[in-house]
Amino acid sequence: MTQGFSRAPGVEGPLAEVVEAGRRRVWRWAAVIAVGGFLFGYDTGVVSGALLFFKHDFRLTGFQQGSVVSVLLLGAMAGALATGRIADRLGRRRTLGIEGVVFLVGTAIVVSSQDYAMILVGRLVLGLAVGGASAIVPVYLSEISPPSIRGRILTLNQLLITVGILIAYGVNLAFSASGDWRGMFAIGAIPALVLAGGALWLPESPAWQLAHGQADRARALICSVSGEARADELIERYRARTRAEGEAGARGQGRPILLTPRVRAAMIVGLSLAVLQQFGGINTIIYYAPTIIEETGLTASNAILYAVAIGAINFIMTIVAIRLVDRVGRRPLLLISLAGMLVTLVLLGLSFVIGLGAGLSLLFMVLYIAAFAVGLGPVFWALIGEIFPGPARADGSSASTAVNWASNFTVSLVFLPVVDAIGQGETFWILALICAVGLAFVARYVPETRDREFEQVDAELQARFGRRAKPTGTTVGVS
Numbered sequence: 001m002t003q004g005f006s007r008a009p010g011v012e013g014p015l016a017e018v019v020e021a022g023r024r025r026v027w028r029w030a031a032v033i034a035v036g037g038f039l040f041g042y043d044t045g046v047v048s049g050a051l052l053f054f055k056h057d058f059r060l061t062g063f064q065q066g067s068v069v070s071v072l073l074l075g076a077m078a079g080a081l082a083t084g085r086i087a088d089r090l091g092r093r094r095t096l097g098i099e100g101v102v103f104l105v106g107t108a109i110v111v112s113s114q115d116y117a118m119i120l121v122g123r124l125v126l127g128l129a130v131g132g133a134s135a136i137v138p139v140y141l142s143e144i145s146p147p148s149i150r151g152r153i154l155t156l157n158q159l160l161i162t163v164g165i166l167i168a169y170g171v172n173l174a175f176s177a178s179g180d181w182r183g184m185f186a187i188g189a190i191p192a193l194v195l196a197g198g199a200l201w202l203p204e205s206p207a208w209q210l211a212h213g214q215a216d217r218a219r220a221l222i223c224s225v226s227g228e229a230r231a232d233e234l235i236e237r238y239r240a241r242t243r244a245e246g247e248a249g250a251r252g253q254g255r256p257i258l259l260t261p262r263v264r265a266a267m268i269v270g271l272s273l274a275v276l277q278q279f280g281g282i283n284t285i286i287y288y289a290p291t292i293i294e295e296t297g298l299t300a301s302n303a304i305l306y307a308v309a310i311g312a313i314n315f316i317m318t319i320v321a322i323r324l325v326d327r328v329g330r331r332p333l334l335l336i337s338l339a340g341m342l343v344t345l346v347l348l349g350l351s352f353v354i355g356l357g358a359g360l361s362l363l364f365m366v367l368y369i370a371a372f373a374v375g376l377g378p379v380f381w382a383l384i385g386e387i388f389p390g391p392a393r394a395d396g397s398s399a400s401t402a403v404n405w406a407s408n409f410t411v412s413l414v415f416l417p418v419v420d421a422i423g424q425g426e427t428f429w430i431l432a433l434i435c436a437v438g439l440a441f442v443a444r445y446v447p448e449t450r451d452r453e454f455e456q457v458d459a460e461l462q463a464r465f466g467r468r469a470k471p472t473g474t475t476v477g478v479s
């Protein structure tokens with residue numbers, strides 16, 4: 001049961017004040033943590049514009065150009081994999097701060113690059129930071145949020161990813177007249193500084209503090225958000241659960257925790273959604289929109305402008321998702337999103353195969369982005385912060401995030417060759433088929449997490465996989 005936050009704002013009395021003040025505090029922390037999401041968006045988005053200029057400076061071949069873009073995805077995979085361990089050992093706050101510093105180092109290398117090798121190394125370092133941040137941000141956000149607003153807080157991450165992409169496109173446009181690609185990358189140092197500096201001010205996650213024998217600190221933090229009664233209740237519940245876990249021998253028993261039967265269902269859901277989020281084809285549009293739009297017969301400069309429009313729709317529909325995610329829940333958003341992507345991909349394919357014209361192709365592309373942004377985009381990142389039990393949360397998020405980057409890399413690599421081999425429209429139909437399989441998977445296996453404590457999420461997860469739930473882990477949020 002959720003008691004910490006009243007869902008009826010305006011309730012009078014001292015508790016309501018704690019609730020309101022606590023809620024504002026959580027939003028302020030979340031805004032800083034989610035700068036990690038902004039950098040994810042910015043550093044993946046900025047390269048498309050910068051590439052047009054540094055490829056001439058360094059006389060890059062086609063392969064070299066592709067490698068500067070995609071080496072970031074490989075770095076991100078490694079960064080995501082490493083982060084779970086680091087975040088469990090050092091804490092969420094320090095890990096995020098370190099990632100801010102790595103962002104700065106990567107940016108400095110790229111901005112001062114004198115040749116292909118150096119820019120490649122810089123992008124690899126940036127990738128480590130992007131991947132690390134993308135794995136830890138959902139965990140950190142989840143652990144500082146009360147269940148009643150957790151969906152919105154987690155969706156903030158995706159919102160800032162889309163803002164990062166949009167600002168990157170804007171910066172590309174602004175700097176394109178001068179061709180100053182170093183300037184384009186250098187802007188990324190500002191949010192990186194905010195992240196590194198912000199980590200000095202942020203509180204540590206109470207779930208991590210509890211797991212590391214710092215119950216007093218965790219209690220003080222939960223009190224500042226939800227009041228004393230709720231803090232006592234949560235800490236008591238945590239202790240009871242840890243005792244039960246000890247008696248049942250529910251931890252890893254010598255095995256890595258992600259391989260234990262208790263975590264299996266969450267792993268299947270996390271990894272499958274990671275694959276689905278990328279194989280649904282989102283980045284074929286986000287990364288290649290100008291190329292695809294040119295195919296429809298529009299000029300290149302118009303194509304860049306339409307790419308900005310696609311970025312804007314992505315951002316606007318993510319705001320819609322924020323408004324809906326705690327009201328209608330994660331499952332309905334995912335199902336509507338996948339159904340929308342399926343239909344628009346079929347139509348997009350059709351528009352190329354039978355030649356419906358540039359206008360309609362563009363319309364279907366925009367509707368496809370809207371469908372992704374309202375569900376599969378934000379909800380994947382929210383769920384990986386919510387479905388894993390406390391002891392496996394950082395590792396589980398790391399593994400899911402790494403698989404997401406690996407899938408992103410694969411799709412980005414094979415998309416254009418597949419288009420060359422079988423055609424644009426037919427390729428979109430393959431993506432549609434993947435969305436259909438995804439729809440069936442979500443309907444059957446993905447649990448609802450809206451306004452639920454971890455135990456309830458776990459019980460539904462186990463039931464969907466035909467197992468009975470046993471007590472394990474810490475609560476998802478602080479309230």
Ligand code: BGC
Pocket residue numbers: 158161162165277282283286314376377378381404408
């Ligand atoms: C995906 C990214 C994608 C972005 C677009 C994220 O949720 O993980 O790969 O580029 O959404 O908004």
